[in-house]
Amino acid sequence: MPYPVESPAIKHDFLVLSEDELGDGSLFSSLERPIDPQKLSKRATVYSYPDGPKFPGPMCRSLTVIGFLETSNPMVEKLLHPSRGAMQQCTIAVKRFQPSLPDRDKANSTNFAKFVTKLRRTDVVAVLSKDKYGRFGLLRPMQDDEDEKFAAECFVGDTENAKGMVQGNDKASADAAAADETEMWQPPGSTDDNNNNDNLWQPPGGGGAADDSAGLWMPPSAGDQPDFGATSASDFTTNNNADKEQPAWNPSNNDADDDANTTHPDKKRSAEDMESSIFHKDTGAATADKFYSGLTRTLDTRSESRLYHMRSFNGWVKATQIQELNPQTQGGRKRKGVSGNPPMRVLDLACGKGGDLGKWTIHSRKMSRYVGLDVARGSLKDAAIRARGIRNKLDNNATFTVADLGADVPGRLKSHKRKHMQPLLSWSLQDESPHETGTPEFKPVRGGGVSLTEKFDVVSIQFAIHYMMSTRKRARRFFRTVSELLEIGGNLIATTIDARIVIERLMGLGEDLRFDSDSEEEDPDREIVVTAGGGACRIRFKPDIVKRIFQSMAAKKEDPLHEDIFGLEYTFTLKEGSDHASGVGEAVDLPEWLTPIPVLKSLAEEAGLEMEYGLNFHEFYLGRMDPQENPAAHRALYNMKVLNKEGSISSEEWEISRLYCAIKFRKVREAHSVLEDDSDEEEEDDDDAAEEESEDATDTKASQQFYIKAMMKAKMIVGKDQWDSLSGDDKKKLVNTQLKKLMA
Template identity: 60%
Template sequence: MKEGTFHANAGAAAADAFYSGLTRTLDTRADSRLYHMRAFNGWVKATQIAELDPDISSAANNGKKRSRRAPLRVLDLACGKGGDLGKWTLHQRGVENYVGVDVARGSLIDAAIRARTMSKRKTCKLRKCTFTLADLGEDVPGRKRSKNANKMQKLLTWTMQNETNEEKEVDPKFVALEGGGIAETDKFDVISIQFAIHYMMQTRKRARRFFHTVSSLLEIGGNLIATTIDARVVIEKLMALGLDLHFDEMDQHEEVDKSSNEEIHHNGNKRRKVNDENEVTVKVGNGVCRLKFDPAVVRKVFEPSNSIEEMFGLQYTFTLVEGSDHAAGVGEAVDLPEWLTPIPALQELAEEAGLKLEYASNFHSFYQERKDPAKFPAAHNALYNMKVLNRNGSVSEQEWNVSRMYVAIKFRKVGESSIHIGDEDVGEDEI
C-alpha cells in the first residue's frame, strides 16, 4: 500500500504523493491562516449533506421498494482522510452503507483508522464502511470497465466489518478485491465528490468515464453533489487583469517589453501583447490563493469556439498558502495541476449520463440563501458550532474573498447513462 506506482494518470499520481504526505489534523488546522475559510468550506459541505433527501422509493431492493426514509447508501469520492464521515453519520436518515474512494494511499490509511475509532463509540451508527484506492477518471469500482470485460477490476480495499479483532490492533490492511468492495448489484443514494471533480476535467474522455461510472452506481432519484473552483469567477478575474490576448500569429511571438509591442487601436488606446513565456496568475486574498495559467490556456479560455472539446484541458496550478509548515498541513502547497470545470461542460456531460443539474451555487450565494436563522436554523447554528465565524462574529476579508473562488453543485439522476465506453483500457485481470 505504501510502495510502488498505483496511478497511470500523472495528475492522480501527483495528488497521491502530495496528499499522502499531508499530516493536517484538528490540532494543526488551527494554525492555518485560513482557519475560518476552511471552516466555512466545511460548513458548505455539511449543509449540502444535511439538506440531501434523495427520493429513490421507486427502486427495488431484493424485490421490495425502498422506503422513502431509508438510511442512505453513500459513495464518498475523494474522501481523503475520512473527514466527512461524521457529517454523514449525523444525517437525519442515518447511513446504511458508506464507501470512501481516494487516490491518496496515506489518506486512506488514516481514514480507516478514523472509521475504527468512530465505530467504538456507543453513539456511532456506522456499521458498514469500506475504503478503496482508485482514480475515478481511470478506475471503475463496482462495475465492469466495458461491456466486453468478463470481470470487475481489482482494487486495493479495506472493509471495517470484515476485520478480525487481531487485525484491529495493527495498521489497516488493504487487499485487492474485485470491484473494490462494491458488488455489481450495489447502488447508492448519494455520491459526493468534494473539492476534486476538477481532476476529472483533464480530458473529455476522462470526464465521460467519470460521469458514466457515477451514473451506473447511482440509483434513479439519487444525488451527485460536488464542490470545486468556480470557473465563472476565475474567468471574471482573468478578464480583470486587463491582458491583451490577441489571436493572430504575430501577437503570439512578440516580446512583451519591446516598444514595438505597443500599437495604437482605432480608438487611440495603447495595448500590450502577452508573451507566451509569461505565466498568467490570478491572485486572491492578498495572494494566499493563486491560480497560475500558461498563456496558451488563457487564450483557449477566451477564444470563441462551439466545440465542447475546448472546455477540457484548461490546466492551471493551484497554490494555497496557509502558513510556513507544509508538513503540518499549513504550508505553501506544491503546485498541483488542476483543470477548470466550466458549468456548461459539466451540464452537458451530466445530461448524457442521465443526470439533471439542480443548482450550481457560488459559496457566497450558497451562504446568502441560507443565512436567515428563521428559515434555516440548523445551518445558522452550524456557523457557530463549526467555528466558521471569528471572535468578531464574521470572516476576515481575506478569507471571504478566497471563499468566493468555490462553487457548490448538485445533480439528480433522472435516467440511465447513454455514454459509450470503449474496450481499449480493459486490463488483463478483467478478461
C-alpha cells in the same frame, strides 16, 4: 392587479444593493455583472403567490434589486406591454400594516411600503437580478390602486428572449435598444423629499426590518463587525427540523473540512506511503496520490492556519449540502422491511482522510452503507483508522478503496469487452476484528468492494471533480460511472472551483488576450496569475491555456462538449503559512483543470442527470442566511467555528471563498452516452485473458506473463522495502498466492 387574497406560495428575502453599486451600466450589462454579497442589505421578507412562474422553476428564494429604470423608458414600456408577452406578470406582497401585528411584522411591512412608495414617487421600476434559470425581473407599484403600497407587480422574463425582442428591427425596438445604451436610472441623494435620512438605497440601520438580520453572520465589510455574543457551540444545539423526531444537526469542528487533510496524530507515514513509484497511470492522479499521501497535517496545527475560518466555511457548505439531502429513490424503498425514507447508501468519491464521515453519520436518515474512494493510498489509511473510531455509528459497514475516479471503475465492468470487474485495493470494517489497531491492510478486491448490482442513493465528490476534466474521455467515464452506480432519484453533489469567477478575474487582469500570431515568441516561463486573499490563494495559467479558455467559449456554442473545453490546466495554490512540515505551509499545490458549469451540466445530461443548482459559495450562503428559515445551517456556523471573535471571517478568507461553487444533480434516467474506445488503455495487470486460458485455479505452469503480474502484485502489497528483505522462498510463496488469485 389588486392586493392578493389567496394564500402566499413562496417566502422570499427582498435584498437591495448598496447605493454605490446601483445604476452602473445598461440593463442587460448590469444583469451579467457579478453581485458582491458584501454590498447587499435585506430590506424585507416578501411573499409571492400562485400566479408566479412555475417553469422551468419557481421564483428565486432571494429577490435582489440591482438597479432602477424610468417607467417612461421605451424599453420598459415595450417589455411590460401585455401584448408583447415578453414578461409574466405576478404579485409580491407583505402583510398589510395593522396595529395588532407583532412589532417584527409591522417593521417588515413598513420597510417594503417605503420602498414601493419611493418607486411610485420617482416613477421608476426596480430591476431584479437574474436567477439560476436566466430570468430577470422588473418590479413596479400596483397600477390599479395608487394607494396600495403593501403589494407590487412583478414581471419575470427570460433575459435572452427579452434582449432579442428589445433589439429587434422595428422602430420601437430600435428606440428601446438605444435606450438600453444609456445607464440605468440613478437613485437620488441620501435624503428624500422631506429631508428624512432614510433613503431606501442605504443599508438599513438599527430597528425596522433591519432587525430581521440581527444575530446573523454577515460577510465581512470595511466597517465594524457585529458582536453575536456567542459563548459556546452548545448555545446553538436545538433541533434543526420541524419534525421533532429527527435528531439535531450539530456538526463539530472535527468534521469541519476534509480539505484540511487531517492525519491521525499518532500514526507516521510508512515507507510504502511515501514510495515515489507510479501507482496510477494518469499523471494527475499519480501526482495527487504522492502529494496527499505525504501530507502530515494534524488537528493540533490546523488553528494556526491563516485560512482557518475559510476552511471552516468550506466545511459548512459541505455539511449544509449533506444535511439538505433527501433523495427519493425507489430502490431504497424496496429494501426488505423498509418503509418511508430508508437509511442512505453513500458513495463518497475523493473521500480523502474521511473528514466527512461525521457529517454523514449525523444525517437524520442515517446510513446503511458507506463506500469511500480516493486516489491517495496514504489518505485512505487515515480514513480507515478514523472509521474504526466510529465503528458503531457506521453500523460496522464502511469500505475504502484506492481508485482513480477518471480511469478506474468500481462495481461495474470497465467496458463491454470485459467479463470481470476490475480488481481495486480495498479495506472494509467488516473484514477485520472490532479490536484491530494495526495498520489497515488494503487488498485487491474485484469491484473495489462494490457488487455488480449495487447502487447508491447519494454520490458525493468534494473539491475534486476538477481532476476529472483533463480530457473529454476521462470526464465522460466519470459521469457514466457515477450514473451507473446511482439510483434513479438519487443525488450527485460536488464542490469545485467556480470557473465563472476565475474567468471574470482573468478578464480583469488587463492581459492582451488576442495573442497575435505574429507577436514575439511567448516566454515559456511566463504565467498569468489570478490571486485572492492577499496572495494566500494563487491560480496560475500558462498563456496558451488562457488563449484556449477564450477560444473554447466559441467552441462551446457549436458543441457543448467540444474537446477544446477540456484540459484547461492551471496550478492551484493555497498558502496557509510558512511551515509545511508543521501543517501550515502550502495546503494545495497541484495541477487542476477548469470546470465550467455548463460543461458539467452537458456531461450530466448525457449521463442521465439533471442539474438542480450550481451556486457560488457566496450565493449558497445568502440563500441560507436567515436563521428563521434555516436554523440548523445558522447554528452550524457557530458549531463548526466558521466565525472569528468578531462574528465573521476575514475579508481575505471571504474573497477566497468566492472562488468556489456548490453543485447538485439528480438522476432522472439511465445514461445514453457511449464511451470512447478504451482499447488503448487496457491495464497490464488485467487478468481476463488468464481466466479464459485456464480453468485450473491452481495451475502453477501459467505463462511467464501472468507470473510477472503476480509478482508485481505481491511486491505492491508487502511494500518495496519489505520485499527486498525477504528470502527467495518467501517471495515465491507470496507470488504463488497472487498467481492463484489471478487464475481464480
